[in-house]
Amino acid sequence: MAITPQWKDELRARITLSTLVMRSVKLTRAGREWKGCCPFHDEKTPSFYVNDQKQFYHCFGCGAHGDAISWMVDHAGLQFMDAVKELAAEAGMEVPAPDPQMAKRAEQRASLIDVTDAAQAFYVASLAGPGGKAARDYLEQRGFSPAVMREFGFGWAPDDRQAMPKALSQFGEDMLEGAGMRAAKEAGERYDRFRGRVMLPIQDARGRVIAFGGRILDKREGVAKYLNSPDTDLFDKGRTLYNLHRAAPASRQTGRVVVVEGYMDVIALANAGIADVVAPLGTALTEMQLELLWRMTEVPVLCFDGDAAGQRAAMRAVTRALPLLGPMRSLSIVRLPAGLDPDDLIKQQGTGAMETLLSRPASLVATLWEFERDAQPLATPEAKAGLKARLMAHVETIADPEVKGLYRRELGDRFSAFAYPPRPPRAPYSPQQGNQRGPWRGTPMPLPGLSEDARARLSGIMSGGQRQGLLAAVIAGLTRFPQEIDRHGEALSQLARHDPKSAPLVESLFELAEMLDSSPPSAICDSLGHPAPPADIRYAFLDEGTSTGAACEELAEAVSLLVERPALEAALAATIARFDNDPEGSFAEQTRLRAQLMTVDERLRAFGRRKAAPAAKGDNSAPAEDIG
Structure with a gap:
C-alpha cells in the first residue's frame, strides 16, 4: 500500500498544526488563527500565520506556505519519509508499506x-x-x-x-x-x-x-x-478545479474565492484584475471540489449566469452542499443580470459592477428559499403546503444537527411570514352605521339597546366569579365602551383560542356587541340596571371620572396583558412538545419564551399595583394585583 492523498489527509487531521509550530516559534492568538514572526526570514513585525482549521501556515512576507508535513521538511530539515514517520508516530498511525x-x-x-x-x-x-x-x-x-x-x-x-x-x-x-x-x-x-x-x-x-x-x-x-x-x-475532473494553483495564493490575500461556470469566465475575470477565481470542468460542483473550496475560505462565492440554466446550476450546487454544511462552512450565491456572463458584464458595465455584485452575495438559505418559492405557483393552500414539504425535505439532508435545527427554524419563519401574512386591521366600529353589516357575524346591525334576555346573560357572565380579576375588569370595561370591542376583536379571539376557560365569555361578548351602544343613555351602566363591574376591582377605565380617551387607552393595555400570557404559554407548550425531534432548537426557543413570560408577569404586577393605588385610599378591598 502506498501513501495516498487520503492517508495524508487523515494524518494532517490528527495533528494540530499550531501545536507543532509552537514548539519552535512563538505564536499568539489572532482571531481564528495564530500569528508570529516568520522562521523562514528575518522580520520584526509578525506576518506568519497558522490556521488549524485549514491545516496550513503562510507567511505574507516571504510567501512560505505549507502543511504539517512540509513544516517538518522545510523547517526541521527532515526527508519526506522521515517527516511522515515522525508525524505518524505522534498521531498514532501506521505508515503504509511500500506498494x-x-x-x-x-x-x-x-x-x-x-x-x-x-x-x-x-x-x-x-x-x-x-x-x-x-x-x-x-x-x-x-x-x-x-x-x-x-x-x-x-x-x-x-x-x-x-x-x-x-x-x-x-x-x-x-x-x-x-x-x-x-x-x-x-x-x-x-x-x-x-x-x-x-x-x-x-x-x-x-x-x-x-x-x-x-x-x-x-x-x-x-x-x-x-x-x-x-x-x-x-x-479526474470531479477532483480538479480550474485555476486553483493561481487562485489559492490570491484567495489568501482577499479572504475570498469565487467560483464561475467555465474557464473562459475565469480568464475574463483575471483579465479584469480579479484573480481569486476558479471553475469546475464541465460538471456540477462535486463534494471533493467543495472540500477544496472550503480549505481556502469558509464561505466561497458561487457566481452563476442570470438565465434559467444558471439558476439550475446554482440549485444543483446548493443541494450538493447541504449535507456537507457545518459551523462556519457554507456557500454564498451571486446571480448575474439575465443574459449576461462575467465577460459581458465587465465589458458593458466595467469591473466595478462585477466587484459590487461579488461583495453582496445572497446566503445559501436565502437562495434555497427563493428558488423553491418561485418554482411553482402558490395560489392554493395545497401548493403552499407543497412548498413547505420541499423546504423541509432539503433540511433533512443536512448532517450537522446544529445547522439542521437552525435551517429548520429559518425556513419555517420565512414560510410562516409568506403563508400567514398579517391580516389588515378591521375598520373601527361606528354605532351610527346602523345599516352596515355586523363586525363579527356578517348580520345586519340591530338597533341599540339590550333585551331582557341579553341583560340576563351578561349578568351571568359578570357574576358568580366565572372569571375574576383582570378578565372580569376587561369584560366590564368593554361593556362600558362597546365601540372598543371591534378594536380588540382579534386579540380577544386569540385569547379564546389559547385560554378555553375564557372562550364562553369572549363568545358571549361578541354576540352582545351587536346590541351595545356607547351613546348614553343606552350604554351599560348601573343607573340603567345593567350589570356592574366587580366591586373589588378599581381600574381607571371603570372610573366614571376618567376621560373617555384615557379610559380606552388603559383598557387597551389591560387587553394586551390579558392576551399575551396565554399565547406565550401555548407557544411554550408547542416548543416543549417538539423537543425530541429538535432538542437544540427547542431549548433555545424555550429560553426565549420563558424570558418573555417573565417580562409579561412583571408588567402584570406593575399594572396591578398602579391600578390598586386609588382603591387603597377608599377601602380595604382585595389587592388588584391578584389578577390571575
Whole structure:
C-alpha cells in the first residue's frame, strides 16, 4: 500500500498544526488563527500565520506556505519519509508499506506529465505560427491582454487528425492516448482528440499540466463548443478545479474565492484584475471540489449566469452542499443580470459592477428559499403546503444537527411570514352605521339597546366569579365602551383560542356587541340596571371620572396583558412538545419564551399595583394585583 492523498489527509487531521509550530516559534492568538514572526526570514513585525482549521501556515512576507508535513521538511530539515514517520508516530498511525504497483503507477504518472508538458509546448508554438492567426484574432477580439494569454498558456490545436504523433514522436501511441491526447475508433483508427480549437492547459494544485480544454472558433453543427480531456491517471475532473494553483495564493490575500461556470469566465475575470477565481470542468460542483473550496475560505462565492440554466446550476450546487454544511462552512450565491456572463458584464458595465455584485452575495438559505418559492405557483393552500414539504425535505439532508435545527427554524419563519401574512386591521366600529353589516357575524346591525334576555346573560357572565380579576375588569370595561370591542376583536379571539376557560365569555361578548351602544343613555351602566363591574376591582377605565380617551387607552393595555400570557404559554407548550425531534432548537426557543413570560408577569404586577393605588385610599378591598 502506498501513501495516498487520503492517508495524508487523515494524518494532517490528527495533528494540530499550531501545536507543532509552537514548539519552535512563538505564536499568539489572532482571531481564528495564530500569528508570529516568520522562521523562514528575518522580520520584526509578525506576518506568519497558522490556521488549524485549514491545516496550513503562510507567511505574507516571504510567501512560505505549507502543511504539517512540509513544516517538518522545510523547517526541521527532515526527508519526506522521515517527516511522515515522525508525524505518524505522534498521531498514532501506521505508515503504509511500500506498494510496488503503486510505485509503478506513480512512475507512469510522471511520464504522462512529460507528455502533457510537450503537448502544451506544441499548442503554444502552433498559436504563434502561421496556422494560428484565426485563433490569435479570436483572442484579440475577446479582449484578452498578451500578459493574460501568456499567463494562462493559450495555444492552438491544428485541424489535423494526425498532428500530435508527428509533433510528439518521442512518445508512443499508448502514452499519447493515456494522457488523453489521442482517441481511437471502434475500427482501431487513432486520431487527435483536439482539432481546430483554441487550447487551454488544465493544471493541478502544483501548477503541473494534467489535461486540456479546447474551444471551437465558430459554432458548427454537431460539434461541442467546449471539449475537455477525458479522465486519465493524471486527471479526474470531479477532483480538479480550474485555476486553483493561481487562485489559492490570491484567495489568501482577499479572504475570498469565487467560483464561475467555465474557464473562459475565469480568464475574463483575471483579465479584469480579479484573480481569486476558479471553475469546475464541465460538471456540477462535486463534494471533493467543495472540500477544496472550503480549505481556502469558509464561505466561497458561487457566481452563476442570470438565465434559467444558471439558476439550475446554482440549485444543483446548493443541494450538493447541504449535507456537507457545518459551523462556519457554507456557500454564498451571486446571480448575474439575465443574459449576461462575467465577460459581458465587465465589458458593458466595467469591473466595478462585477466587484459590487461579488461583495453582496445572497446566503445559501436565502437562495434555497427563493428558488423553491418561485418554482411553482402558490395560489392554493395545497401548493403552499407543497412548498413547505420541499423546504423541509432539503433540511433533512443536512448532517450537522446544529445547522439542521437552525435551517429548520429559518425556513419555517420565512414560510410562516409568506403563508400567514398579517391580516389588515378591521375598520373601527361606528354605532351610527346602523345599516352596515355586523363586525363579527356578517348580520345586519340591530338597533341599540339590550333585551331582557341579553341583560340576563351578561349578568351571568359578570357574576358568580366565572372569571375574576383582570378578565372580569376587561369584560366590564368593554361593556362600558362597546365601540372598543371591534378594536380588540382579534386579540380577544386569540385569547379564546389559547385560554378555553375564557372562550364562553369572549363568545358571549361578541354576540352582545351587536346590541351595545356607547351613546348614553343606552350604554351599560348601573343607573340603567345593567350589570356592574366587580366591586373589588378599581381600574381607571371603570372610573366614571376618567376621560373617555384615557379610559380606552388603559383598557387597551389591560387587553394586551390579558392576551399575551396565554399565547406565550401555548407557544411554550408547542416548543416543549417538539423537543425530541429538535432538542437544540427547542431549548433555545424555550429560553426565549420563558424570558418573555417573565417580562409579561412583571408588567402584570406593575399594572396591578398602579391600578390598586386609588382603591387603597377608599377601602380595604382585595389587592388588584391578584389578577390571575
